Amino acid sequence: MKVIHWFREDLRLLDNPALSHAAEHADAEVVPVFIYPEGLGGASYWWLHKSLENLSKALKSKGVDLVFATGSPHTVLPKLAEQIGANLITWNRVYSPEGIEQGKQVKQALGNASVEHRSFNGQLLIEPTKVLNKQGLPFKVFTPFWRNCVSFLTARELAPEPRFKPSTHSLASEHLQDWGLQPTAPNWAKGFEPLWQPGEAGAQSRWREFLSGTIDTYKDGRDIPSESNTSLLSPHLVFGEISSQQLWNDVQEAIVGQQISHENGHKFLSEIGWREFSRYLLVHFPHLITEPFNARFTNFPWGDDAQLIKAWQQGQTGYPIVDAGMRELWQTGYMHNRVRMIVASFLTKHCLSHWHHGMAWFWDTLLDADIANNTASWQWVAGCGADASPYFRIFNPILQGEKFDKQGVYVKRWVPELADVPAKFIHKPWEADQPTLHAAKVALGTDYPLPIVDHKHARETALLAYQAIKT
Template identity: 50%
Template sequence: MANASLYWFRHDLRLADLPGLIAASKAGQVIPVFIWDEALGGDWKMGGASQWWLHYSLQSLAADLSAAGSRLILRRGETVQVLAELLAETGAQDIFASRQYQPWAADLEQKVRDVTESSGGQFKRYPGTLLFEPENVRTGGGTPFKVFTPFWRACLKQPAPAQPQPTPTLLSPDTWPCSDELASWPLCPKQPNWAENWEALWQPGEAGASHALNTFLESHVDSYGDGRDFPAQPNTSRLSPFLKFGEISPRQVWWTAQNAKQSSPDEAGSIDKFLSEIGWREFCNHLVAQFPAMPDRAFNPKFEYFPWQTHSSHLVAWQQGNTGYPIVDAGMRELWQTGFMHNRVRMVVASFLTKHLLTHWREGEQWFWDCLLDADLASNACSWQWVGGSGADASPYFRIFNPIAQGEKFDKAGAYTRRWVPELAEMPDKYLYKPWEAPELTLRAAGVELGTTYPNPIVDHRTARESALEAYATLKNVSVA
């Protein structure tokens, strides 16, 4: 095919503001390709919830390409081999793609470059996943930032991200290569179908991403500054799955938010706070790009000596939302039933696992990886290490969230907790977050039998807190070269 190129989709499943796709469109005919490489990432291959989202995101992308007069070619197999086969089948010369930042991305991209050049073409990689490239944001000493606030301050001093670009016109090849049927890929669960209600909750794809952003900025951002901590209220953007799969670009988010500031100056503070959370995603990706061991090893090497404990029954109780602490259980059940969890509650459940149960942060990281629709490798690793105390700009060791106080402060009326822990729906507010203190008559009136209809706490908060402080104190005398 004369002047034909492959566009290799990965975590950039959109058509608008995609620099690599724009470049490919200018070069001639474009063959859009997505490869499902089940082994890619090794231990960090795509989790179950993310596979569900991928199915519907690819469905949406294929429909958008069809509306634009193009097609999405689906292939399953080892990435480099499949791309080499497609180059041979189509006669395409070049491969265009967006840059990725996972620990394995650079090696994979080099192999793709080698196979492309061996057939006389070029591998052309473009930005598009982040606002700023990692090598362009440095401390005064030329080293990567390890603390978020100065990192984001340095980002804000950079030239503003370029304006988003519209969907390009795509020239189709004379003949199309064959494609797998999406339905033949076992991305969605069947028996049991733990995601059977998710289609009513989410709209994967570029249109869904745009709708989520606009709804947030038009209806909820004014309450974001303080309201984002209250899980019963719709004050967060819920954009993270769309960003994870690249159905919206950070530049689109940035400029839509900046335009909203211009039209609603009173909301500027809340919008800036929202953008700083986009900055946290940026920070995490920069860290993992430059410290690729972060998903697997403690960023602070002292924590390789931390006395983590292994209680499989505690881990299972946490995973299933049966710890006996209602706000923790509500969060874990929300995660299982929706593929999502409110950010404040993520911090509470993570603190409980690592500090109350002294369970290694990697256990939580791996559970979230499988259960979260927005399971971004960098954000997941950095956030778990932040809570556990071992990460960059980490939460102080002595910050141990009290799960009782967290519930009483951030879900005072109990709407969130009662929704996800319905067996406590009739408990009075006074005892909702500490049902073990309720008189027997109160429990009976609420239909609660501790140890039967709802579990007793698996650990005592005060004792667990003291044990955590003792464990963290053991690191004070650890010396690391």
């Protein structure tokens, strides 16, 4: 008997409930299949290629061949099942609207073909439909949502790495190399290579390093972009290379064992809670991807000034903390969370650009591009999302820089033309006098741009736009 495991956003062997179920099935030979996902961004495809290479090697070392296929899952999977005579297909659920729809279509097609299916929660601590408020409605605010989740979350035993029977099937697989997921000319991803190790082994080693080190300074350290105080697990989590249940278990154990403080451990887990919340929101409010969560913003006069958007994308706005973030993103495929908030506020409020533009750029350039986190976070910063910061809270990019990058270490790393500007002016170089700029070897407007918008004026314009929809 053969069982197909359909790998989706669960590219791991440890604590993979659907895969374990497939392997435990009496006398089963597991045939793992991965189907080309349409519509990812460029950076995500780079990660996916490496992650699949590693998954394929890990399976091979256990005697199992990963099958690569292209097409709609509801067509591909029944066909493969028929070819090898599989009578069961397993998968871990994906919670985006597209992922849910795909699951439904596959179920229907398998039903028609009389092939059994079983789906599992391998992605979240809590199934989104299980958490409702006292009125039986979905939560719209994070704190009560998470408080509710924490009240019944427990450590669950992780599903062990499955043991497989060696592959005997003769399915023809496509070749990963032929999918062309890696950039060639130009290779814009060469900066990613030394920084990231996609795949399950990379995820586990990143996690062990964080858990035995910086997690214990997480609460205060997580807001300083020049330091590596956060886990950097986001792309690993997006591709399911490590389970959130493992993070939960390990943190609880480290707190009980007094290796880390309760405060730091729970602060970290609450960020995992934000990840749960954004998926939860998408399950209950799927229109979030295109429409503002707060309907009042439907007629907000968002603009789409192409020049402003381009300057923002290229890190040429003249606001050093914004430019540093956008350049970090381009060169590394990642941006620190504090800086994501600053650049998103700048685009949606200082430039009055629609959050769709920012979301699309992040989708293409982030290695951790994630439909739920990206959508919910952009709407949150733009002021129109669930539990959003009020619209009138407009981040001042100068004060944010001075608060979270006091000496300009982060800015100088990513905006080298400002390397010699004194800390006093690093977040507002236009206020420095000519001798200071001359000594710093920077000519504003030539080596580094003057601000593309005036902070005070932009702030007032944004507030006026907000006033208009409020009334």
